[in-house]
Amino acid sequence: MRIGIIGLGRMGFNILLHLREQKHAVVAYNRSKDAVKKAEQAGAIPAYSLSQFCNSLPSPRIILLMVPAGLAVDAVLKGLKPHLSKGDIIIDGGNSNYVDSIRRAKALARSHVHYLDCGTSGGLYGARHGACLTIGGEKKSYSKLLPLWKALACPGGFLYCGPSGAGHYVKMAHNGIEYGLLQAYGEGFELLRKAPYRLRLDKIASTWSHGSVIRSWLLELAAEKLRTDSKLKKVSGKIGGGETGSWALQEAARRHVKMPVLSASLSARRASAAHDSVSGRLIAYIRNGFGGHEIAMRKKTK
Numbered sequence: 001m002r003i004g005i006i007g008l009g010r011m012g013f014n015i016l017l018h019l020r021e022q023k024h025a026v027v028a029y030n031r032s033k034d035a036v037k038k039a040e041q042a043g044a045i046p047a048y049s050l051s052q053f054c055n056s057l058p059s060p061r062i063i064l065l066m067v068p069a070g071l072a073v074d075a076v077l078k079g080l081k082p083h084l085s086k087g088d089i090i091i092d093g094g095n096s097n098y099v100d101s102i103r104r105a106k107a108l109a110r111s112h113v114h115y116l117d118c119g120t121s122g123g124l125y126g127a128r129h130g131a132c133l134t135i136g137g138e139k140k141s142y143s144k145l146l147p148l149w150k151a152l153a154c155p156g157g158f159l160y161c162g163p164s165g166a167g168h169y170v171k172m173a174h175n176g177i178e179y180g181l182l183q184a185y186g187e188g189f190e191l192l193r194k195a196p197y198r199l200r201l202d203k204i205a206s207t208w209s210h211g212s213v214i215r216s217w218l219l220e221l222a223a224e225k226l227r228t229d230s231k232l233k234k235v236s237g238k239i240g241g242g243e244t245g246s247w248a249l250q251e252a253a254r255r256h257v258k259m260p261v262l263s264a265s266l267s268a269r270r271a272s273a274a275h276d277s278v279s280g281r282l283i284a285y286i287r288n289g290f291g292g293h294e295i296a297m298r299k300k301t302k
């Protein structure tokens, strides 16, 4: 298969490497040119403009977007539009709001271009070695791309969820769950850190990763970070992110679903911008571990 990728950031570049490893041809475009050069070195066909990008793809084109939600997706689609043809399939693999995805699919359908919304989970590791995908949009377009889903996902890691928006709706719920899980780990480890005992948090996280009912990949990542910062002293507790969680909470209100865990997690996340906490430090570390999300190291340690 020949696949075009737009957005060669942390996720897009790892996906490119994963597809190349499986001998798929990849046409690579990125807003800033350095990433395109790097992609060429990794065996991709470089494209320095959207017209060159589209000309390098056979019809019907398969195009994967891996750019931030919101304005970036609209900007890329606007730039692509004059170069697209009937039957092309665009996949938004980023964390877009599902309502935006429905709107985009409708607009592109007028030009007979198909639009699939694909929730991507598994962080940078998943992008590089096989992700978990929840896909929405026309079933016919989804079915045409079965070899691609198999190439992108880990075994058993993709699902057709329903019509336009369904894939990103599912990813929004996934992120709502993720926020709560992170907050729970953060709080639990803060309680451990403040215990009247000299507890080894790294060893606890690592032991809990073997057989405990709270074992998970998030906990394994926590254990890994705690190995180099066992008292959670080196990193700032500023967490970042929050957009998809707030969408999930708004959706919950609209659908009369009570989500107090998500609500508390979001409040804690927002408060973390101004108030450092042990809990926030662990969450920032874990997010860095799965998604490469930025962390700030603390200048002074207490």
Ligand SMILES: NC(=O)c1ccc[n+]([C@@H]2O[C@H](COP(=O)([O-])OP(=O)(O)OC[C@H]3O[C@@H](n4cnc5c(N)ncnc54)[C@H](OP(=O)(O)O)[C@@H]3O)[C@@H](O)[C@H]2O)c1
Pocket (backbone or CB within 6 Å): 007, 008, 009, 010, 011, 012, 030, 031, 032, 035, 066, 067, 068, 069, 071, 072, 073, 075, 076, 093, 094, 095, 096, 120, 121, 122, 123, 124, 290, 291, 292, 293
């Ligand atoms: N990181 C994760 O763990 C993770 C997991 C699942 C899903 N996602 C989603 O996947 C998408 C990509 O995430 P990422 O972590 O790879 O982000 P990233 O490392 O920040 O990369 C973003 C990419 O988008 C491009 N971009 C940004 N604004 C643009 C614009 N206005 N027009 C054109 N291109 C633009 C950037 O180009 P430049 O190089 O020119 O800045 C870069 O290539 C996001 O929707 C994210 O929410 C991320």
